[in-house]
Amino acid sequence: MRLDWSLAAARPLAASLLLVAGCNARTPGSGGDAATTGAKPQGAPASTSSSRPEAAPAASRTSDVPPAADRAAFSPVTLEAIQRAQHRITEGHAVGVNLQPYCEPEVQAPGSTSPVGEVAWPELRVTDYQPLHDLLSKHPSFIGVVPERKRRSLVVVFEPDFQDWASIQAQIPVPRRVPVELRPGCHTRKQRELAQQALEALRKEPAVGSALHAWAPDASIAGFRVFVLPGDTATAALVAERLGSIANVWFSRPFGEH
Numbered sequence: 001m002r003l004d005w006s007l008a009a010a011r012p013l014a015a016s017l018l019l020v021a022g023c024n025a026r027t028p029g030s031g032g033d034a035a036t037t038g039a040k041p042q043g044a045p046a047s048t049s050s051s052r053p054e055a056a057p058a059a060s061r062t063s064d065v066p067p068a069a070d071r072a073a074f075s076p077v078t079l080e081a082i083q084r085a086q087h088r089i090t091e092g093h094a095v096g097v098n099l100q101p102y103c104e105p106e107v108q109a110p111g112s113t114s115p116v117g118e119v120a121w122p123e124l125r126v127t128d129y130q131p132l133h134d135l136l137s138k139h140p141s142f143i144g145v146v147p148e149r150k151r152r153s154l155v156v157v158f159e160p161d162f163q164d165w166a167s168i169q170a171q172i173p174v175p176r177r178v179p180v181e182l183r184p185g186c187h188t189r190k191q192r193e194l195a196q197q198a199l200e201a202l203r204k205e206p207a208v209g210s211a212l213h214a215w216a217p218d219a220s221i222a223g224f225r226v227f228v229l230p231g232d233t234a235t236a237a238l239v240a241e242r243l244g245s246i247a248n249v250w251f252s253r254p255f256g257e258h
Contacts (some may be wrong), residue, residue: 018189073194074223074246075250076186077101077160088166094174096181097165102146102157103186105248113252121149128178129154143185144219153179157219160184185222187246192217195224195246202239211235213254221245227252 002065081178082099091100106115129145136142147154156168165182172180187195203212211232218225224245228236230251239249 010070046221048079071090071242071244074187074244076103077184082160082184085163087163090166090169091174093169094176095169095172096179097169098181099185099248100183101160101186102155102183104204105222105245107216108250113250119149121147121152121161123152124149128176130178133170140170140214143222144217146219149152153181156180156182157185157222158182160186162221168216185219187222191246192223193242199224199226199239200244202242208235208238210254214248218248221248223247225250229253 026245045255064106079100087097087099099159108114109116120122129147133145136145138228139158141162143157143159146155146157158168162184199212199215202208208229212235213231215224215226217223221242226239226243226247226249228239228249228251230253236249236251239247
């Protein structure tokens with residue numbers, strides 16, 4: 001049965017604590033967003049040298065950076081905000097909908113270009129997620145597909161203001177070998193645009209320079225995975241301070257220098 005469902009008076013759908021999966025665990029430079037966006041990392045070109053002046057202490061760097069967007073501008077969208085809208089959801093459909101905003105960044109394993117925890121998902125096939133991405137990628141509210149390795153499912157992430165979930169459920173062929181769940185992202189398109197501007201401004205700072213050498217879309221946070229030179233904790237801390245939850249900072253060398 002297809003319903004116009006106001007969730008302000010309904011019990012929120014159970015929130016699955018999902019983590020991004022193996023396809024997002026590629027070494028930096030092997031792709032863009034968590035497995036499927038096909039977006040190439042932005043920032044300095046692959047040939048950028050890792051040699052640069054001695055890193056300045058974090059305290060002095062902060063004073064060097066001009067006024068920027070308040071970190072509060074990147075605060076995640078809340079479930080309460082999502083629930084205020086009228087959502088169209090087909091109940092009992094094989095493709096589920098969970099209105100808890102999806103915000104599960106991967107944590108980098110120390111000294112590695114892979115995430116913490118088990119990476120392998122041998123049962124996952126390209127044919128499980130690539131056709132799904134291709135089917136939905138032209139939708140204006142589509143953010144990305146995240147293979148969730150711990151729960152062995154695919155999370156399809158949309159803009160936080162998206163409401164017509166029933167129309168997406170109707171488009172996805174069922175039954176499916178791997179379960180699919182639809183979720184709103186935790187950051188908006190406007191926030192990502194602002195974050196992009198903040199990253200570009202930071203990279204122009206002499207104290208940061210090539211240390212902040214690339215970034216790529218990350219559907220798991222509806223934001224960006226930001227790549228900083230290994231060991232440059234001051235730059236990593238500065239990015240986290242300025243951008244908060246919309247940036248997931250990883251240490252890596254410039255692409256092509258691994």
